[in-house]
Amino acid sequence: MALSTEELEEAILAKAAKSPKPQLYIKDFYACDPETKPRAIKNVANGLVKQGKMVFWSSGSTTMYALPNRVKDEEHRTA
Amino acid sequence: MPKHDTPLLDELEKGPWPSFVSDIKRQAEKKPECWDILGQLELSYEEKITHWKHGGIVGVFGYGGGIVGRYSDMPKRFPGVAHFHTVRLNQPSSKFYSTEKLRAICDLWEKYGSGMTNMHGSTGDMVLLGTTTKNLEPLFYELTHDLKQDLGGSGSNLRTPSCCLGKARCEWSCYDTQAICHHLTMHYQDEIHRPAFPYKFKFKFSGCPNDCVASIARSDLSVIGTWRDDIQIDQAAIQAYISGEYNSNAGAHADRDWGKFDIEKEVLSLCPTQCMRMDGDKLQIQTSECTRCMHCINVMPRALKPGKEQGATLLVGAKAPILDGAQFATMIVPFIKIDPENDFQEVIDFIENIWDWWMENGKNRERTGEAIQRVGLPAFLQVMNIEPIPQHIKEPRSNPYVFWKEEEVEGGWTRDVREFRKRHAQ
Ligand code: HEM
Numbered sequence: 001m002a003l004s005t006e007e008l009e010e011a012i013l014a015k016a017a018k019s020p021k022p023q024l025y026i027k028d029f030y031a032c033d034p035e036t037k038p039r040a041i042k043n044v045a046n047g048l049v050k051q052g053k054m055v056f057w058s059s060g061s062t063t064m065y066a067l068p069n070r071v072k073d074e075e076h077r078t079a
Numbered sequence: 080m081p082k083h084d085t086p087l088l089d090e091l092e093k094g095p096w097p098s099f100v101s102d103i104k105r106q107a108e109k110k111p112e113c114w115d116i117l118g119q120l121e122l123s124y125e126e127k128i129t130h131w132k133h134g135g136i137v138g139v140f141g142y143g144g145g146i147v148g149r150y151s152d153m154p155k156r157f158p159g160v161a162h163f164h165t166v167r168l169n170q171p172s173s174k175f176y177s178t179e180k181l182r183a184i185c186d187l188w189e190k191y192g193s194g195m196t197n198m199h200g201s202t203g204d205m206v207l208l209g210t211t212t213k214n215l216e217p218l219f220y221e222l223t224h225d226l227k228q229d230l231g232g233s234g235s236n237l238r239t240p241s242c243c244l245g246k247a248r249c250e251w252s253c254y255d256t257q258a259i260c261h262h263l264t265m266h267y268q269d270e271i272h273r274p275a276f277p278y279k280f281k282f283k284f285s286g287c288p289n290d291c292v293a294s295i296a297r298s299d300l301s302v303i304g305t306w307r308d309d310i311q312i313d314q315a316a317i318q319a320y321i322s323g324e325y326n327s328n329a330g331a332h333a334d335r336d337w338g339k340f341d342i343e344k345e346v347l348s349l350c351p352t353q354c355m356r357m358d359g360d361k362l363q364i365q366t367s368e369c370t371r372c373m374h375c376i377n378v379m380p381r382a383l384k385p386g387k388e389q390g391a392t393l394l395v396g397a398k399a400p401i402l403d404g405a406q407f408a409t410m411i412v413p414f415i416k417i418d419p420e421n422d423f424q425e426v427i428d429f430i431e432n433i434w435d436w437w438m439e440n441g442k443n444r445e446r447t448g449e450a451i452q453r454v455g456l457p458a459f460l461q462v463m464n465i466e467p468i469p470q471h472i473k474e475p476r477s478n479p480y481v482f483w484k485e486e487e488v489e490g491g492w493t494r495d496v497r498e499f500r501k502r503h504a505q
Pocket residue numbers: 059060061131132133149163165197199200201202203204206208234279
């Protein structure tokens with residue numbers, strides 16, 4: 001049985017919280033539910049960004065996902 | 080008054096060519112932050128190291144693309160470029176705009192950004208260079224509400240689709256490039272505005288094999304117009320070229336005297352497949368050998384035209400990475416009708432088959448073309464449910480082995496090991 005959207009959201013947030021690297025690729029979340037298609041997992045991850053529970057980090061050529069409190073904030077750096 | 084001394088950059092103003100250094104100095108008269116671009120770049124020239132940091136979490140609300148975060152790593156020394164984000168705007172199909180629209184975009188960019196632009200980026204978008212985080216939302220509001228202009232794609236999004244002039248201006252276009260480009264742009268708004276893949280994905284549409292948007296070199300899915308039947312020949316016009324009445328290449332090379340037009344030397348012997356000949360004063364083309372390279376049509380446009388049964392070739396997997404080397408797209412489907420009647424469904428099915436496979440099998444930051452290189456074209460064709468044809472073959476085999484698939488072998492891989500060991504002791 002594939003996970004429900006809520007279960008998948010929880011699994012994605014848990015993975016983003018305990019992963020050693022703060023920024024994850026979309027592929028890193030596929031393992032949260034092997035029974036859900038990658039494009040559906042992507043939609044749930046993007047939904048979490050919309051809700052403000054995750055943020056996109058983009059280099060310009062690739063985009064990654066992170067919890068807001070784990071990502072380096074370029075905006076407020078001083079040096 | 081220059082804010083920084085830039086002797087190294089000043090060298091770049093000396094040649095006979097337009098200079099981006101002069102352009103930025105001119106813009107700095109209006110937008111003082113532009114001095115800091117020059118100052119920071121001069122420092123990079125001295126130290127041979129960049130002072131740009133790139134990437135970040137900047138964007139506008141609801142979008143996950145279109146804004147590319149750029150920061151200086153020396154914001155105290157160069158405060159004008161402490162933030163210097165890039166904004167990508169989705170260009171109209173074939174890049175038709177009114178001058179009124181262009182002026183409005185430039186005015187808006189003078190208001191919220193550095194005023195520097197790049198028209199157009201190799202992505203196709205209009206690229207607006209240099210603004211701060213706090214200006215992004217007001218810029219986006221006016222852009223979308225007043226100018227009715229949207230952001231384009233960046234990051235792991237579907238990138239802004241782009242197309243050649245197509246049927247709007249060009250008699251060679253074998254399908255309506257703008258129609259499909261616009262349709263897919265609207266159809267895939269979510270994929271353009273939010274990340275959707277392990278890496279970027281691009282479509283580009285050219286109406287004929289001249290490929291004016293260089294789709295074969297720059298897109299993961301390249302759609303190039305072609306035809307299935309004979310090139311249309313007007314024999315009387317061929318004679319008019321031979322006699323010199325018509326200028327070859329529509330006069331494009333007429334500024335120099337190349338001597339009398341020689342159809343043998345300039346057309347027949349340059350046909351890459353040697354499929355043309357003069358039979359008396361009649362030109363003949365053996366269609367089955369013609370690769371649709373466009374050379375003969377380009378040289379004699381009043382005499383030759385693409386055939387009447389028109390469609391497109393689908394090619395997959397171009398890339399231009401810095402490390403692994405560039406690669407052209409590979410021909411996958413030699414001919415497909417491009418059909419607006421059913422909203423281009425065949426092309427959409429083809430695209431989504433690629434996406435489903437690539438999302439599952441592509442590695443992080445691996446373009447479709449790299450994934451195909453890794454697994455091999457035969458494996459990709461199988462995924463796409465396409466029978467191999469001779470035109471898929473790039474070179475003779477270099478591996479002598481033949482690999483059978485289980486279903487091709489009678490009895491499959493299973494066998495009775497005990498029975499076998501009775502005959503072949505270990
Ligand atoms: C003020 C500084 C910069 C300017 C003016 C600038 C300008 C540009 C322009 C004009 C493009 C091409 C867009 C196109 O052709 O469609 C581009 C693309 C790109 N730039 Fe920069 N850039 C700057 C800083 C940087 C930095 C610091 C990096 C990385 C360290 C970077 C990485 C890239 C990448 C990866 C792309 C291609 C994105 C893609 O389409 O995949 N840029 N930039």
